[in-house]
């Protein structure tokens with residue numbers, strides 16, 4: 001035994017320059033490389049932007065990160081990005097989540113996962129913690145019964161059962177919107193501040209969008225955008241109370257009060273609450289808020305007199321937006337806090 005150690009020591013001494021190579025190779029699992037030169041500045045910690053609407057299309061930053069991981073580690077795979085929408089909350093439903101296939105009992109893949117984490121969470125030369133994670137816009141990671149979220153910036157227990165739910169056969173990455181849309185400095189070389197969720201274009205002729213406008217809410221902005229030049233129809237139904245008095249009721253176009261049980265439409269020129277200004281205001285996209293266009297020409301689906309529909313409280317209007325963007329709905333009432341109930345707006349592309 002002594003002879004063997006001695007021989008090995010001599011051998012290592014004699015080959016000093018070459019022993020560094022195997023030592024380095026053993027210690028360093030490769031890590032991904034950005035395709036561009038990274039700027040000195042860096043993104044803030046990615047905000048938590050949970051999925052709020054169904055748009056199961058793979059987003060480019062998520063696709064690119066999956067490709068980068070599998071190109072760096074050939075024994076791993078992209079398990080999934082977008083998935084059919086469910087009723088729970090998941091960024092797989094808006095194409096912002098990546099499931100990266102690596103198995104915790106596979107020593108090579110475990111080392112690769114740990115190398116990626118060390119790379120994501122390392123400080124950069126300027127001392128910024130979690131530098132690569134921020135440049136990629138990753139808002140949380142789940143692996144092997146633990147979750148790391150930008151909200152806490154540490155690993156915490158993740159309640160689960162089974163290898164898939166416990167993320168022991170894949171790593172889950174969820175991206176903020178700017179990271180998902182590949183706008184962050186890891187991809188562009190330019191620091192990008194976090195962005196609001198975009199409004200996907202609604203152009204389908206076979207599906208409809210349902211928007212609930214709570215009577216006590218200031219404004220509802222649709223998650224989707226209507227497209228310039230297309231024709232849409234709005235169908236509004238429901239009624240609400242504009243005070244805590246049962247007799248004070250309104251629908252999208254007409255209202256009544258405890259002093260006047262007859263439903264009245266808004267007559268042009270009426271501009272005060274006393275004369276019954278309780279319309280639903282629907283605004284279509286314009287280049288500037290000061291030129292906001294309000295949809296007019298509402299038609300009672302069942303005409304019961306005076307422009308009102310006391311039968312079904314349903315009204316329709318059509319419009320062709322001059323530019324693409326989300327719709328906004330609000331109830332024209334200066335004091336909404338004491339309102340109750342809601343209107344339902346169905347938006348349908350018809351042409």
Ligand SMILES: [Zn+2]
Pocket residue numbers: 092097098099171172173
């Ligand atoms: Zn996942």
